[in-house]
Amino acid sequence: MKFVSIIIMGSKSDYEVMKECANTLEKFGVLHELVISSAHRSPERTHDYVKGAEERGSRVFICAAGMAAHLAGAVAALTTKPVIGVPMKGGAMDGMDAMLSTVQMPSGMPVATVALGKAGAVNAAYLAMQMLSLDDKDLMVKLQEDRILKSKKVESDSADIEVRL
Ligand code: RP5
Numbered sequence: 001m002k003f004v005s006i007i008i009m010g011s012k013s014d015y016e017v018m019k020e021c022a023n024t025l026e027k028f029g030v031l032h033e034l035v036i037s038s039a040h041r042s043p044e045r046t047h048d049y050v051k052g053a054e055e056r057g058s059r060v061f062i063c064a065a066g067m068a069a070h071l072a073g074a075v076a077a078l079t080t081k082p083v084i085g086v087p088m089k090g091g092a093m094d095g096m097d098a099m100l101s102t103v104q105m106p107s108g109m110p111v112a113t114v115a116l117g118k119a120g121a122v123n124a125a126y127l128a129m130q131m132l133s134l135d136d137k138d139l140m141v142k143l144q145e146d147r148i149l150k151s152k153k154v155e156s157d158s159a160d161i162e163v164r165l
Pocket of ligand 1: 008009010011012013014038064065066067088090
């Protein structure tokens with residue numbers, strides 16, 4: 001069974017944002033798992049989950065963490081599957097710390113880091129699906145249709161308020 005693993009750091013406080021990621025995968029009918037696990041608070045649970053998920057068929061890992069955000073990097077150390085990192089807002093630096101922690105990986109250990117907050121959560125789902133679509137024609141067609149809908153929405157939104165001379 002192919003699926004996407006979403007790991008949320010050891011706090012339910014990330015869920016409000018990350019459910020947007022899960023909802024986006026669901027909208028496209030992409031199977032996923034969603035768990036809370038922490039690089040710092042539950043390192044063994046994180047290790048065991050990643051190893052188990054790989055064996056069960058997870059193709060991509062999406063990791064969300066705030067503050068000293070090491071989760072995505074810790075997961076990247078455990079797997080050669082693609083890892084997408086979603087930095088969470090909050091804390092004294094409102095996410096700048098999490099963004100730098102997630103993006104600044106040493107060479108050879110990539111984490112594909114997306115934007116802070118809700119846009120990042122949604123884009124993590126899209127990026128994971130774009131990876132899966134490389135060998136899933138149906139998913140690729142759905143993503144192409146989604147782009148067309150987005151483009152049409154720009155036109156209809158503009159038509160509602162547009163002023164031209
Ligand atoms: C990280 O610190 C979590 O990923 C969360 O974004 C942040 C705050 O966690 P809590 O203090 O709300 O548990 O561990």
